[in-house]
């Protein structure tokens with residue numbers, strides 16, 4: 001019987017090896033990360049490349065997925081995105097539908113799993129999950145804090161049909 005083939009190791013790691021210095025976001029540029037599919041970014045708030053950024057990411061994902069899928073149809077692409085990546089999952093899903101349209105990936109679903117930002121204080125070793133991007137240790141007040149999780153960008157698995 002035909003069964004979907006699932007490529008279930010980490011397909012590709014798009015996480016930058018040397019994370020760029022995160023610029024201090026201006027207070028009015030805080031973006032809400034929402035895993036819901038109905039998230040929309042109003043055009044007047046999609047500043048500094050907003051949608052273009054997500055479009056180029058989708059093009060990169062599509063290239064990697066096609067490379068791994070060969071001639072098998074792709075049903076779904078599962079990705080994992082750290083919350084520090086400044087990516088709006090709903091926008092990414094929308095851009096995926098644009099990028100995949102009229103290609104071999106037409107009709108495939110993009111599923112985004114959000115990874116909470118986790119950081120550690122070098123001073124005392126305390127680690128915690130960020131609820132807001134404040135890089136200061138809640139225990140000792142130290143600011144020499146390194147990011148443990150939250151900058152992930154992984155294609156975690158592909159769901160493929162029969163060739």
Ligand SMILES: [Zn+2]
Nearest residue numbers: 121124137140
């Ligand atoms: Zn500390």
